[in-house]
Amino acid sequence: MKNFKQKNKNFIKENEENENIVFGRNPVIETIKSGRNIEKLFVLKEPEGSLKMIISMAREKGFVISEVDRKKLDELSSGQNNQGVVAIVSPYEYASIDDILNYAKQKGEDPFVIILDEIEDPHNMGSIIRSANVCGAHGVIVPKRRTALITATVAKASAGAIEHTKIAKVTNINQTLRELKEKGLWIIGTDMNGDTCYKTNLKGPVGIVVGSEGKGISRLVKDNCDIVVSIPVKGEINSLNASVAAGIIMYEVLRQRSI
Numbered sequence: 001m002k003n004f005k006q007k008n009k010n011f012i013k014e015n016e017e018n019e020n021i022v023f024g025r026n027p028v029i030e031t032i033k034s035g036r037n038i039e040k041l042f043v044l045k046e047p048e049g050s051l052k053m054i055i056s057m058a059r060e061k062g063f064v065i066s067e068v069d070r071k072k073l074d075e076l077s078s079g080q081n082n083q084g085v086v087a088i089v090s091p092y093e094y095a096s097i098d099d100i101l102n103y104a105k106q107k108g109e110d111p112f113v114i115i116l117d118e119i120e121d122p123h124n125m126g127s128i129i130r131s132a133n134v135c136g137a138h139g140v141i142v143p144k145r146r147t148a149l150i151t152a153t154v155a156k157a158s159a160g161a162i163e164h165t166k167i168a169k170v171t172n173i174n175q176t177l178r179e180l181k182e183k184g185l186w187i188i189g190t191d192m193n194g195d196t197c198y199k200t201n202l203k204g205p206v207g208i209v210v211g212s213e214g215k216g217i218s219r220l221v222k223d224n225c226d227i228v229v230s231i232p233v234k235g236e237i238n239s240l241n242a243s244v245a246a247g248i249i250m251y252e253v254l255r256q257r258s259i
Helices: 002-016 025-036 051-059 070-077 096-108 123-136 152-157 173-182 220-225 242-258
Strands: 020-025 037-045 065-068 086-090 112-117 139-144 169-170 184-196 206-211 227-230
Touching: 020 025, 020 070, 020 152, 025 037, 025 051, 025 152, 037 051, 037 070, 037 242, 051 065, 051 242, 070 086, 086 227, 096 112, 096 139, 096 169, 096 173, 112 123, 112 242, 123 139, 123 242, 139 173, 169 173, 173 184, 173 206, 173 220, 184 220, 184 242, 206 242
Parallel strands: 037 065, 112 139, 112 206, 139 169, 184 206, 184 227
Antiparallel strands: 020 086, 037 086
C-alpha cells in the first residue's frame, strides 16, 4: 500500500509540473482564443453547457477532439477539478524582456513589469499573473530556477490570463533588474519594512518585485531595488498572502496611472 501511495504522489507531482496540459473550461477557452496550438482536446462524454461551445470552437480550429469518461479526465488532470475538459497543448512560448518592453511601446505606455522572486506556489503564481493582466501590466518576469512552472494549475489559477500575458523566463533576476534599470525602469521591491505604497510615487516606467511567501524578496534582489514599499496592515497577522499583496500594489500602480 505504501508503494502504491508513493507512486500515486509521484504521478500527481509529475502531472502538476507538466507544462503541456491545460484543464478547466475557462482556461481551455482562453487557450483556444489565444491561438495556441492544442494537440488534442479531451471532453467529457455527452457534453453540456459551455462544453458544447468549447467543442464548437475547437472544431473551427481543426483540433483533434476525443470524448472520454470522467476517469480518463481525472487521470489527465491528476484528480484536480477539470470541469469536464482537458487539453494537451504545444509547449508554452515564453516572451523575451524586449518583447515586453516593445509591447508597452506599441501601446504608447510607460513599461509596467512584474518580477517574481522565487514564487514556488503555482496558485500564487497564477493569481499574480491574473492580477497583472487585469491591472494592465505589460508582462511578468520569472526566474528559470526556484519558481513554479507554467502548468495547468497555474493556468487555472490565472483564469486563462497566461494566454494573454507576456511571460519572460530569465537566468538571473539580479542581472535582469540591472538591465531593466539601464532601460529606464524604476525598480520597486515589496517588503514589510518599506515605505507605504500609497504615499510613494509609482508612476512612470516601473518594475514591481514580488518575493516568495515565506522569505519575501532575497537580500541581493532587495539591494538591486531603487526603493522598497509596503502595505499598511492592522491586526494580529502582520503579513498578506504573496498574491494578495502583489494585487494590492499592482492596483495602486493602476490607480496612480489613472489620476
